[in-house]
Amino acid sequence: MSSLSFKPRPRGGRWPVVLGWLGVLLLVISVALMGAAGPAYRLEWLSLGSSFTLLRQGSHLALGAGVLGLLTFMVAGLCRRWRPALVGMVVILAVAATIALPAQMMHMARTAPPIHDITTDMTDPPAFEALADERQAAPNAVAYPGEPFARQQRIAYPRLAPLTLDQPLARVMAAVEATVDARDWHVAEVTSHRLEATATTRWFGFEDDIVVRLTETPSGVQVDMRSASRIGRSDLGTNAARIQTFLEDVAQRLRE
Numbered sequence: 001m002s003s004l005s006f007k008p009r010p011r012g013g014r015w016p017v018v019l020g021w022l023g024v025l026l027l028v029i030s031v032a033l034m035g036a037a038g039p040a041y042r043l044e045w046l047s048l049g050s051s052f053t054l055l056r057q058g059s060h061l062a063l064g065a066g067v068l069g070l071l072t073f074m075v076a077g078l079c080r081r082w083r084p085a086l087v088g089m090v091v092i093l094a095v096a097a098t099i100a101l102p103a104q105m106m107h108m109a110r111t112a113p114p115i116h117d118i119t120t121d122m123t124d125p126p127a128f129e130a131l132a133d134e135r136q137a138a139p140n141a142v143a144y145p146g147e148p149f150a151r152q153q154r155i156a157y158p159r160l161a162p163l164t165l166d167q168p169l170a171r172v173m174a175a176v177e178a179t180v181d182a183r184d185w186h187v188a189e190v191t192s193h194r195l196e197a198t199a200t201t202r203w204f205g206f207e208d209d210i211v212v213r214l215t216e217t218p219s220g221v222q223v224d225m226r227s228a229s230r231i232g233r234s235d236l237g238t239n240a241a242r243i244q245t246f247l248e249d250v251a252q253r254l255r256e
Helices: 015-042 048-078 082-098 100-111 132-136 147-156 169-182 238-255
Strands: 117-119 163-165 186-190 194-200 207-217 220-229
Touching: 015 048, 015 082, 048 082, 048 100, 082 100, 117 147, 117 238, 132 207, 163 238, 169 186, 169 194, 169 207, 169 220, 169 238, 207 238, 220 238
Parallel strands: none
Antiparallel strands: 117 220, 163 220, 186 194, 194 207, 207 220
């Protein structure tokens, strides 16, 4: 006499597994689209607008993957299917990490002023000399845009100011050069009292030009800085943050 054994059907059937794998698939596609947006623009395969469209599409797919991950986690949890539930949780966490940078960019686009040329001296901003030709060929202007930008900068970045150091001029310039080298900026020109360089972002390859000017005053050496994007109406706060951290690092280097 033979006996038949039947394998019980898992609770919830195939749905927890199907939802989980759909979430994984959408996540992979979204990461591929978002990751390709920057290199595609940098290699001149896509225009800037098309690259941003690719980034938005990837973000939307990532949100869809997050919804599927949440559904997977909930359905699998109710059915006590712990492996699919784990897959759903992993998808949710991966989506959160994936959209963190685009979400931050969108937040800055809403809050940062629509300016792209920032300086610590809005009355007499450091001028680009060695980089004038490169900036002339770019969409944004070589000369400082003047009071319209200055007014918005005062409101958005009121703490941005020159740095005054009670140190010899040569020592301050050495600290400036060392700080630039640590950031891998491309130096265009260095003199005893000024430095011009270009910073290139890793993802999209945006080029921002920097000029640092040293002036001897009765209080010490005054360090002024200007950072200006070559393209784009708004820099999303990048130039102000660059100036602030650079001056802080120069001061810290001289304290060591």
